[in-house]
Amino acid sequence: MISIKDVRKVFPSKQGQLKAVDDVNLEIKEGEIFGVIGYSGAGKSTLIRMLNGLELPTEGSVTVAGRVISKIRGSELRKARQEISMIFQHFNLLWSRTVSENISFPLEIAGVGAAERQKRVNELIKLVGLEGRENAYPSQLSGGQKQRVGIARALANNPKVLLCDEATSALDPQTTDSILDLLVDINKRLGLTIVLITHEMHVIRKICHRVAVMESGRIVELGQVLDVFKNPQQKITKRFVKQVTEPEETKETAEHLLEHCKTGRVVQLTFIGEAAEQPIITNLIRNNNVTVNILQGKISQTQSGSYGSLFIHLDGHDTEVDKAIDYIRSQQVGVEVVTNE
């Protein structure tokens, strides 16, 4: 569906050349929800803008739905853009138009007749759950409602690809979840390919099938979301994974315990898929002569299975503790001894 080949984007700046995107190769499949995560300035915004030709690559080619976006111009590009919709962090609605009129705008651009437009607008309003707000102006809507208008507007011309530019970054956590649910629903119902960029691992965890991690213009890690959670390779990826698996207070609790418990060890266990549902702690206590103190635990759902993490304090004879850790390892559970360094 989407193919990015050897793409490089260089911006001229006062301090010389700024490499926003550097040698990126990506293949995104039809019907996939693909996430790109990175901190601001990583180049993800530039990358997503090359998918609909708002930015042109300095080198390389971008192909979306059979069209070479990086080559085409004028009316051909405009035609292609009707099939590649975009939603934005700040919604970018026209304040001078009502909800209905905003959703109608891309249909006007596509030259759809008035009666047909009205029909389509009504369908879309229902799809995104904005019944009763048709004649409101954007200024009268909440952030979540505005993004729903943005999504309805983006879906108006039955696009093949939906690009989400930090679409939930301006929303509160609850609204973020409802918008993400809506995106998953649309993906399943319409088979739409979704590419999103974000700096929140929560968004990736909740809806993406695959993820690419970007750092200073390059893709440093790429894979299935669950695999990346299970086995993050790069330092930056580990930091992102920690955003969801390890709340702030966990670290403090562990540090506190390490200071106070001179014996035993604090261990972090990570469970993927099946393993998350095994009674591993019960077995651990039955088979080993150790005491187990549960510090903190959490299970997160991703699109392709669950992912859990558990912090425990193991106390007992050193040899017993080592035996216990070996036992856990044998259960296909990730183990990391937390040390105070």
Add this chain to the structure above:
Amino acid sequence: MNEERYFQDIDWEEMWEATLQTLYMTGISVVATFILGILLGMLLFLTSKGNIWENRPVNIVISAIVNIFRSIPFIILIVLLIPFTMFLVKSMIGENAALPALIIGAAPFYARMVEIGLREIDKGVIEAAKSMGATTGTIIWKVLLPESMPALVSGITVTAIALVGYTAMAGVIGAGGLGNLAYLEGFQRNQNDVTLIATIIILIIVFVIQFIGDIITSKLDKR
């Protein structure tokens, strides 16, 4: 009886005719300024850095023309435009003779306000329209103009009020209207009541323009 003593010099018919002349000059020049100013302001905006028709030379030329005509004092502009006006209207007397100077004096002033109004539009909205495959024409008619309309209307209100003032100045050198009346009948013949009434009528015109402008602006603004 009193009234007659205070306003004995006033020929009300003449006053009414002068008022109509002022309204005529203001009306025509406001409409023309609105169109020409939006045209120039839109060009200034579109050719500026980072916009759809980014073009530095064109931008510099338009900007220079706008700045020059905006800087010339109106009374001097009328004199400078005499050959142009003679060519166009074939006369320097009467309301129509004032129009070229009024429009050329006001349009660049308004063009700058239009440019400022357009710059206030969120860049993201223009980007969104582009991402939907909008043509430049669609972006101008369906995004730029509607989204800046409150600024365009409040700008033309200010310009219209300035134009009322300009018509009075144009009146002094023969264009007719209330300014002409106040100067010839009021000042030169020392009939202060004529000057006073002409001033009051001009004030009323200005207040009405401001009032209408404010109402339309607040009606349009859905932010």
